[in-house]
Amino acid sequence: MIVLKRIGMWFGLPAILIAIWWATTAQGVNFFVPKPDKMASTFAKVWYSEKFFTDVLPSIGRLSISLLISLVLGVVLGIAIGLSRNLRWLLEPLLEFVRAVPSTILIPVLLLLIGINDTMKVAVIVLGCLWPILLNTVEGVRSLDEVLKNTARVYGLRGFDRIRYLVLPGASPLIMAGIRHSLAVGLILLVVSEMFASTDGIGYSIINFQNRVAIPEMWSGIVLLGIIGVLLSVAFQAIQKRVLGWYYGLKEASNDG
Amino acid sequence: METQTPTLSSVAVSTLPTREHRVRRAARWTAVGPYVLGVAGILAALIVWELYSVFGPVSQHHLPPPSVVLPTFFTNLTFTQFWMTMGQTMWAWFLGLGIATLGGVAVGLLIGSSEFLRSATHTSIEFLRPIPAVGMIPLAALLFGPRIGAELMIVVYGCFWIIMIQVLYGITDIDKVANDTVHTMRMTWLQRVRHLVLPTLLPYLMTGIRIAATVALILAISSELIVGTPGIGRAVAQAQLNDNPPAMIALILTSGVLGILVNLIFRFIERKVLFWHTSVRSEVAA
Amino acid sequence: MTANKSDVRLSVQQLRKVYGVGSRNEVEAVRSLTFDLHAGEFACLVGPSGSGKTTLLKCIAGLLEPTSGEVVLDGRRVAGPAEGMAVVFQEYSRSLFPWLSVEDNVELPLKTSGVPKAERKERVSEALEAVSLSHATKSYPWQLSGGMQQRVAIARAVASNPSVLLMDEPFAAVDAQTRGELEDLVRDVWKRLNMTILFVTHDIDESVYLAERVLVLSSSPTIIQADLHIDLPDVRSQADTRSLHRFGELRHQVYEEVQFAKINPGGERTAAREELRS
Numbered sequence A: 001m002i003v004l005k006r007i008g009m010w011f012g013l014p015a016i017l018i019a020i021w022w023a024t025t026a027q028g029v030n031f032f033v034p035k036p037d038k039m040a041s042t043f044a045k046v047w048y049s050e051k052f053f054t055d056v057l058p059s060i061g062r063l064s065i066s067l068l069i070s071l072v073l074g075v076v077l078g079i080a081i082g083l084s085r086n087l088r089w090l091l092e093p094l095l096e097f098v099r100a101v102p103s104t105i106l107i108p109v110l111l112l113l114i115g116i117n118d119t120m121k122v123a124v125i126v127l128g129c130l131w132p133i134l135l136n137t138v139e140g141v142r143s144l145d146e147v148l149k150n151t152a153r154v155y156g157l158r159g160f161d162r163i164r165y166l167v168l169p170g171a172s173p174l175i176m177a178g179i180r181h182s183l184a185v186g187l188i189l190l191v192v193s194e195m196f197a198s199t200d201g202i203g204y205s206i207i208n209f210q211n212r213v214a215i216p217e218m219w220s221g222i223v224l225l226g227i228i229g230v231l232l233s234v235a236f237q238a239i240q241k242r243v244l245g246w247y248y249g250l251k252e253a254s255n256d257g
Numbered sequence B: 001m002e003t004q005t006p007t008l009s010s011v012a013v014s015t016l017p018t019r020e021h022r023v024r025r026a027a028r029w030t031a032v033g034p035y036v037l038g039v040a041g042i043l044a045a046l047i048v049w050e051l052y053s054v055f056g057p058v059s060q061h062h063l064p065p066p067s068v069v070l071p072t073f074f075t076n077l078t079f080t081q082f083w084m085t086m087g088q089t090m091w092a093w094f095l096g097l098g099i100a101t102l103g104g105v106a107v108g109l110l111i112g113s114s115e116f117l118r119s120a121t122h123t124s125i126e127f128l129r130p131i132p133a134v135g136m137i138p139l140a141a142l143l144f145g146p147r148i149g150a151e152l153m154i155v156v157y158g159c160f161w162i163i164m165i166q167v168l169y170g171i172t173d174i175d176k177v178a179n180d181t182v183h184t185m186r187m188t189w190l191q192r193v194r195h196l197v198l199p200t201l202l203p204y205l206m207t208g209i210r211i212a213a214t215v216a217l218i219l220a221i222s223s224e225l226i227v228g229t230p231g232i233g234r235a236v237a238q239a240q241l242n243d244n245p246p247a248m249i250a251l252i253l254t255s256g257v258l259g260i261l262v263n264l265i266f267r268f269i270e271r272k273v274l275f276w277h278t279s280v281r282s283e284v285a286a
Numbered sequence C: 001m002t003a004n005k006s007d008v009r010l011s012v013q014q015l016r017k018v019y020g021v022g023s024r025n026e027v028e029a030v031r032s033l034t035f036d037l038h039a040g041e042f043a044c045l046v047g048p049s050g051s052g053k054t055t056l057l058k059c060i061a062g063l064l065e066p067t068s069g070e071v072v073l074d075g076r077r078v079a080g081p082a083e084g085m086a087v088v089f090q091e092y093s094r095s096l097f098p099w100l101s102v103e104d105n106v107e108l109p110l111k112t113s114g115v116p117k118a119e120r121k122e123r124v125s126e127a128l129e130a131v132s133l134s135h136a137t138k139s140y141p142w143q144l145s146g147g148m149q150q151r152v153a154i155a156r157a158v159a160s161n162p163s164v165l166l167m168d169e170p171f172a173a174v175d176a177q178t179r180g181e182l183e184d185l186v187r188d189v190w191k192r193l194n195m196t197i198l199f200v201t202h203d204i205d206e207s208v209y210l211a212e213r214v215l216v217l218s219s220s221p222t223i224i225q226a227d228l229h230i231d232l233p234d235v236r237s238q239a240d241t242r243s244l245h246r247f248g249e250l251r252h253q254v255y256e257e258v259q260f261a262k263i264n265p266g267g268e269r270t271a272a273r274e275e276l277r278s
């Protein structure tokens, strides 16, 4: 009974929405909105083909590489900046400015400097995703508990040990928050850079369908982006739950007390 | 070093002024350091950029040095055309953010007010939210063409979810205990909103709007780049087509300044609002 | 115990600490402290709240730089956390790594100082056994009660085999029953490992029961107001020692000093009292 109710809760509204969609598109032919069945078949036809290898995989590859680069750079630089007061003072105003630049606007410049290739897209995405991770890492390092820092000093945690056992885990809640932000920004930048200048990729395909006024195909691209977004957020949440298990426990415990 | 105590303490006495001196100097550095180093950092970045542009591997034409870009940046400020372009971007940003906030708060409050609605809408929200708003660009282009409507559609779609989700978080956070206390205190509906709902919700809402404000600027400019709605993004794309890198980079600097302004404004508002929030909070607690 | 120069382990010389030097709100937490601790000595430090006990401990641990004066450990001036020193902090719950389990917390200092794995495991389980936490080794600190967390911090300090152990009100959060057991535990390890212990407490009974020497601080700005020798028998037990006549006398003596300390900032009234007495 409870299971039934749960299923109803999960799939009730989506089912109703799809039913409404069906009902409103069934009679007349709406130019902008294809019928659900047409939509489904188009989706399968478009993406379950060699396009998966020529467009979807390249996009996913660019996104993953860029996120990885941003993560490594952001955490390493963030820890260095967070640990050194003078470095922080030196870079703070500069970072404040660079972070404030809305990253999509860099696409035309990087296009000029690098050309239409993967490096350009990776550069665009990294230039957008780096800052949330970097600034959150700095904040995380700075907000390390004073008593914990003293404890680490007394017990002789130095150099790499200190970073491995104190700084990284202590900053991890904020680092994860930064990564979550970066995921959203990264997807935006991937799509926009592919739309603006590319010869393959999901963004390129979608804009191509638009130019050919292939409406159902265009919609299938939007749906694909949604699916990728959902998968990314599910994967992220699973990782976060593992990495930050202690943090949620701690927070719950201190809320009770 | 000697181990005998008397020697040591005499050493201590003789080193006493220098140690105090050092501590005082450190304290003085703490006061001025951020400014000195901050300015130094910006100057160093400009010098590196200048040198890289002149001697680096990229052509100086494509990456003009700051000595070329900065004059362009400042002369831009004297052109009405430039201010109109800025105005167009900021207007779309402001309208989009405003509509998204109103919509996000209204829908968030509606869904949040009932446990049933919250769980019923969960899956739909989880699927619709991660669709990147830029995916809507082609649709907006088809529906509106290169006009502000297209830009608004993209900005509103992107920001609506951010704000609505924050409102939902806020409502979940209105803790049961506070709810009970207020019940037993026999407050009217209005007083409840004033003393419980608003103070709990506002910090979440402010966070949502602040995040949405940055995202809105990114989305507005994306739309201008790709759909060609008027604004800074389109100006940059045009400068690229006209092969005018100095203009392009000057505009990017401008967008950074805009971004900083947006951040400052929100930090200011947030400080005001949260100040109010804490004062109300402590009033209730007392 | 006779004070001969060679067995001085820890020497505090004219220690003065002012917080916020060069800023508008300077606070003179400690005015001038001078005392020696001998190797293997167990001293308790009592004093009013805010009298600078934690400040003193941090200076000794090398976590704070004294404004003037110095701390000398084994003949060498302390300029940073020294090897072979362990500290149990007053804020015990914040001094445990929340992302490590109880046993990992205890093991960490051993791991980073290069103790081989087998010995590490043995010392960790021994220390946890000693504080009766063998059943909770896999738990996280935040899953434990305040008293249990405090015992983890003590186990961690003991497991690292320190030659000098500093403890800042370590039993404040434990119930009376456990407290007695922990007091005996600390005295036991102290004797077994021949450590030098400086133990901060608010509890006068505790200071007399534990220590061989009680230092009473005046209120801030702080000096040492009294330095009392505790001449109780070496073997102590909760029931017997506390009912000794001498225990009551010493307790009374410390109590008087502590009462007086509250109205004796910077030791300014000490001279007047001495005059009154003689």
Ligand SMILES: Nc1ncnc2c1ncn2[C@@H]1O[C@H](COP(=O)(O)OP(=O)(O)OP(=O)(O)O)[C@@H](O)[C@H]1O
Residues within 6 Å of the ligand: C019, C020, C027, C028, C029, C047, C048, C049, C050, C051, C052, C053, C054, C055, C056, C090, C220
């Ligand atoms: N970081 C700091 N900055 C400025 N003042 C401080 C700082 N830490 C302590 N003080 C001040 O120094 C004085 C001594 O503080 P300390 O914590 O050493 O006292 P304590 O004897 O340990 O007190 P308690 O028994 O309550 O733990 C107090 O007046 C306190 O306000």
Ligand SMILES: [Mg+2]
Residues within 6 Å of the ligand: C053, C054, C055, C090, C168
């Ligand atoms: Mg203290």
